[in-house]
Amino acid sequence: MPKTSGSYSTSDLSRKSGDIIAEALRHPVTITQRxxxxxxxxNIEDYQRLMKQSDRRAVGTIETMPDELFSEFENAVETYANEDEVGRS
Structure with missing residues (x-):
């Protein structure tokens, strides 16, 4: 099976670590096992960018949602439901 650029086996990693690391500095490299x-x-810059992006995500519930956002959500659901009913007619 021919190797695609950016994907190496764990065996490759032990034999070609320098080449794989050099490639990983340019773009993400996948390591496969079986x-x-x-x-x-x-590279560290890509990792830090991903971590920074993940920090911006927040988990919440309907109970913790601001009233204004909850109203927008309700309106969107109602609009979708009405459009769905019209589509079924």
Whole structure:
């Protein structure tokens, strides 16, 4: 099976670590084990960017949602439901 650029086996990692690290500095590299993706090597800048993006995400519930946003949500659901009923007619 031919290798695609950016994907290496764990055996490749032990034999070609320098080349794989050099490639990972340019773009993410997938490491496979038994033909299944298991790891991704990426440069520190990409890692920090991903971590920064994940920090911006927040988990909440309807109970903690601001009233204004909850109203927008209710209106969107109602609009969708009405459009769905019209579509079924």
């Amino acid at each position: 033909n299944k993706p298991r790891l991704v090597l990426l």
